[in-house]
Amino acid sequence: MKGLLTKDLQIVLMQKKFLILLTGIxxxxxxxxxxxxxxxxxxxxxxxxxxxxxxxxxxxDNGYTFLxxxxxxxxxxxxxxxLFSLLISLASGVFSTVLSLLISLVKAGTVDIKFQVVTAxxxxxxxxxxxxxxxxxxxxxxxxxxxxxxxxxxxxxxxxGYILKAVISKLQHIIPINFTKIIAxxxxxxxxxxxxxxxxxxxxxxxxxxKISINIMKKKQL
Amino acid sequence: MIKVxxxxxxxxxxxxxxxxxxxxxxxxxxxxxxxxxxxxxxKAILGLIxxxxxxxxxxxxxxDSLTAEDKQHIGVSLSESGFSGYLTxxxxxxxxxxxxxxxxxxxxxxxxxxxxxxxxKQIKDFSTGMKAKLKVLTAISHNASLLILDEPTTGLDVAAxxxxxxxxxxxxxxDENRSILISSHISSDLEGLCDDLYLLHNGSILLHEELDxxxxxxxxLKVDAAQYNALDKNYILYRKKENFGYTCLxxxxxxxxENYPDxxxxxxxxxxxxxxxxxxxxx
Numbered sequence: 001m002k003g004l005l006t007k008d009l010q011i012v013l014m015q016k017k018f019l020i021l022l023t024g025i026x027x028x029x030x031x032x033x034x035x036x037x038x039x040x041x042x043x044x045x046x047x048x049x050x051x052x053x054x055x056x057x058x059x060x061d062n063g064y065t066f067l068x069x070x071x072x073x074x075x076x077x078x079x080x081x082x083l084f085s086l087l088i089s090l091a092s093g094v095f096s097t098v099l100s101l102l103i104s105l106v107k108a109g110t111v112d113i114k115f116q117v118v119t120a121x122x123x124x125x126x127x128x129x130x131x132x133x134x135x136x137x138x139x140x141x142x143x144x145x146x147x148x149x150x151x152x153x154x155x156x157x158x159x160x161g162y163i164l165k166a167v168i169s170k171l172q173h174i175i176p177i178n179f180t181k182i183i184a185x186x187x188x189x190x191x192x193x194x195x196x197x198x199x200x201x202x203x204x205x206x207x208x209x210x211k212i213s214i215n216i217m218k219k220k221q222l
Numbered sequence: 223m224i225k226v227x228x229x230x231x232x233x234x235x236x237x238x239x240x241x242x243x244x245x246x247x248x249x250x251x252x253x254x255x256x257x258x259x260x261x262x263x264x265k266a267i268l269g270l271i272x273x274x275x276x277x278x279x280x281x282x283x284x285x286d287s288l289t290a291e292d293k294q295h296i297g298v299s300l301s302e303s304g305f306s307g308y309l310t311x312x313x314x315x316x317x318x319x320x321x322x323x324x325x326x327x328x329x330x331x332x333x334x335x336x337x338x339x340x341x342x343k344q345i346k347d348f349s350t351g352m353k354a355k356l357k358v359l360t361a362i363s364h365n366a367s368l369l370i371l372d373e374p375t376t377g378l379d380v381a382a383x384x385x386x387x388x389x390x391x392x393x394x395x396x397d398e399n400r401s402i403l404i405s406s407h408i409s410s411d412l413e414g415l416c417d418d419l420y421l422l423h424n425g426s427i428l429l430h431e432e433l434d435x436x437x438x439x440x441x442x443l444k445v446d447a448a449q450y451n452a453l454d455k456n457y458i459l460y461r462k463k464e465n466f467g468y469t470c471l472x473x474x475x476x477x478x479x480e481n482y483p484d485x486x487x488x489x490x491x492x493x494x495x496x497x498x499x500x501x502x503x504x505x
Contacts, residue, residue: 003321010313011306057306065303069268069370071293071321222270 004072004080005087008054012088015050022046026096030103037119039103040096044120047092048127051085052134056143065222074217078139082210085131093124118191125198132206136213139220223281223368223401224250229266230275231259238262238425241276244368244403249394251416251433252405253496259425260405261301264372267403268298281368294322297361301373304357307346311339314360322364330363337385351382358386362393369393369402375411383408387415409492413437419492421499428499431473441475442494444468444486453482460502471498 012019026039058067068074097120104111133153137146189197224244231238238259244250252260265271266278269285278285281292288296305314311334318325334341337355345353358374369390375383394400406412412419412433419436421429431440445453446467457474471490472478478487490498 003317003319006320007306007309007313007317010309010317014308057308061307062303063306065265065270066298066300066305068270069293069296069298069300071290073290076290221272222265 001072001076001080001083003070004077005084008051008080008084011054011057012050019050023099027099027103030100031107036100036103036107037116040093040100040116040120041123043096043099044089044092044123044127047088048085048131051088051131052138053143054084055081055135055138059142064220068222074220075214078135078210078213078217081135081139081213082132082206085135086128089124089127089131093120093127096120114191118195121195122198125195125202128202129205132202132209136209136216139213140216224267224403225279226263226267226276227278228276229263229273229278231262231266231271232274236425238266239276240420240422240425240427242420242427242430244401246399246401248417249390249402249404249415251412251419252403252422253407253409253412253419253492254405254422255496255500256407258422260422261372263422264300264370264403264405267370268296294324294364295367297364297366297369299354299357299361299369299371299374301376304353305345305360308344310344311341311356314345314356315341318360318363324365325363326365330359333359333389350377351379354378354382355386355389358389362389367397367400369400369404371402371404373405373407375406375408383411387411390415409496413492421496423500429495435473436492436495437489439475440471440473440490440495441478442488442490442498443470443472443478443482444488445470449482449485453478453485455505458505460498460504462498462502469498469502471495471502 022043026043029042030036030039058064068077072080097116100116100120101111101113104116134146134150137149140146141149223246224242226240226242229238229240236257236259240259240263242250242252242263252263254260262271266273267280267285269278269280269288272286280288281295283292305317309317315327315330318330319327331341334356337352337359339348339352339356339359345356348356354374354377358371361369361371371390375386378386390402390404394402404412404416416433418430418432420427443453443458444464444466450461450468450470453470454477457472457477458470459473460471462469471494475487475489478485488494
């Protein structure tokens with residue numbers, strides 16, 4: 001596991017010029033836009049892509065074949081990818097939040113720490129959900145095809161949502177569901193509850209997609 | 223070390239069905255032309271592909287249930303796969319250190335220096351020879367008891383090939399219980415290295431013999447039609463029609479030398495053997 005983490009870290013650090021450029025752009029955007037929390041999302045999202053990219057580096061040029069002759073198992077490989085993604089997301093979350101706080105301090109002299117941290121945590125959760133969904137797709141379809149599959153999934157969800165909405169509005173006469181009340185109830189939750197609930201969803205998605213990823217890797221013929 | 227019994231793997235246009243064994247302390251060669259199933263056999267031995275039948279045991283365990291700890295005792299070099307080309311030797315050292323408790327950093331670094339492999343250059347920028355040397359160095363860097371080397375000398379010049387073969391000879395001399403399974407297109411490499419050879423063709427093992435036996439008792443007989451008709455064919459394994467008559471492969475050179483002094487008898491090389499088995503007809 002440590003060996004794989006070392007390898008992935010090296011692959012990410014290999015792109016240090018890109019990381020420096022990314023930080024520079026993020027700082028510039030943070031300084032020139034009103035809301036410096038934008039850079040938290042920007043940096044976190046870009047790091048997410050870097051973490052996902054390590055799967056492509058492993059797969060590139062028949063890389064998997066040799067990789068699995070090393071003292072690792074396919075399950076261990078998948079677990080490491082999730083752990084590495086978590087660590088990268090956490091590191092980028094902390095880094096971008098500190099950067100955002102510093103920029104806010106420089107710009108306005110004061111800083112709303114609570115707001116920035118809550119924003120950062122929500123962005124972290126979204127990035128993690130995206131990563132956890134993309135990891136099995138990347139493992140199954142590779143870099144190019146997985147993007148098409150992801151877009152297709154989003155499209156299917158949109159159509160499904162539209163159909164669901166239509167069905168519910170038809171059924172509302174039979175089963176009375178008051179969405180306004182549900183939304184109002186969720187809105188009344190405090191920030192901590194929302195964050196905990198979001199991370200709970202994250203954990204569930206991680207559990208499901210990790211199992212799927214392990215199955216994908218076990219079936220892979222190298 | 224390795225025991226493959228009736229391994230079966232079926233693809234749409236190719237079927238592999240072979241058995242082979244690698245004993246402790248031996249270097250076993252797997253030879254055959256391209257596309258006959260050598261790499262598929264290696265992948266099955268390494269547990270990288272599922273098999274359709276038969277058993278593959280490596281270090282006493284089923285190949286598909288090798289644990290990470292088991293794999294620490296196996297060193298592998300594959301012809302078409304290796305560490306990411308974006309890594310450097312410096313990076314590989316820290317990865318190997320984490321993965322193999324027995325990784326000998328000092329020796330690995332010294333050998334990289336000896337073979338002039340730059341520590342800070344990305345592997346993708348290495349020459350073919352440098353990449354091949356690095357693969358073998360990686361395989362022998364952690365005191366593995368079994369080396370599995372698929373075409374480790376392909377595409378290399380004579381000097382680079384000899385460097386790699388020397389590395390392997392030294393590795394075997396260090397511990398008499400180590401074993402190597404190696405494949406190569408270059409038969410002269412295997413002639414000077416292996417204890418026994420398997421010849422794979424169209425997914426089947428056509429011949430298995432100890433190298434000493436191959437070189438000492440096998441021979442090529444060149445005979446015209448009349449000589450061929452008069453020949454005792456009990457010890458003829460393969461024959462091939464030629465313009466002058468027939469070329470025959472025998473595993474009883476001495477018998478023909480003593481009984482047929484008039485015919486041309488040549489010591490067979492591994493290349494001759496491959497050609498006869500592939501292009502000739504079995505008797």
